[in-house]
Amino acid sequence: MTLKSKVILLLLCVLMLGCDKSRLFEKYQGMxxxxxxIADTVSFDLPKISDSHKTIVGIKYNDDYEFRNLYLTYLLKxxxxxxxxxxxxxxxxxDNKSGKPLGSGFGxxxxxxxxxPLLTNNSYSKIQLLQxxxxxxxxxxxxxxxxxxK
Structure with missing residues (x-):
């Protein structure tokens, strides 16, 4: 097998592993x-999803954040x-004791x-987040x- 073939095979494997069939929607809004x-509302229009699912919020943060937690309000419309x-x-x-960042990341x-913790079923089409x-x-x-x- 040539070097070019190995590189192409490796790229295909990485692309195949990168596909996540359980993900129905994912979008971020950068600051x-x-x-x-406090006046900035982060808003997402969601696709119509008929299956049961989990909705997850993701927070990308850095060491400049000076608190141990984040309070946010979500609105479903x-x-x-x-x-x-x-x-x-x-x-x-x-972390409360060590002060180390939670979640994944580096640097x-x-x-x-x-x-x-959504109480409604799939009847919402928009989610808004406010700090x-x-x-x-x-x-x-x-x-x-x-x-x-899913």
């Missing part, structure tokens, strides 16, 4: 300034824009995933996203 302003459900969440980003950037840290701006949040998996 251009590296901070999340239907196709008419009516709020179906809203709830306040606490997402721990750093100074990490991603923490947390499952949303609820009682500060005008929280530094160290790079992106916020939503993932829907």
């Amino acid at each position: 251009e300034t590296g901070s999340w302003n 239907d196709s008419l824009g009516q709020i179906i459900e809203t709830q306040l969440l606490e997402i721990p980003l750093f 100074i950037t990490f991603t923490k995933y947390d499952t949303l 609820y840290m009682r500060m005008d701006e929280i530094v160290g949040i790079e992106a916020v996203g939503v993932k829907i998996v």
Whole structure:
């Protein structure tokens, strides 16, 4: 087998392993300034999904984040824009005792995933996330996203 064939085979294997059939939707919204302003609403229009699924929120953060947790509020809306459900969440980003970042990552950037405790079925078409840290701006949040998996 030639070197070129080995490289092509390796790339195909990586591409095949990268495909995740359980992921129905995943999208992130980056914070251009590296901070999340209290007036900034992160909003995602979701595809119609008929199967049962889990909705996961992902927080990409760095060492500049000065708190151990993040409070955020999520709002679920239907196709008419009516709020179906809203709830306040606490997402721990750093370990209480050691202060080490939770989640996965390397260097100074990490991603923490947390499952949303949704009470509704699949009747929502939009999800909005707002930071609820009682500060005008929280530094160290790079992106916020939503993932829907089977």
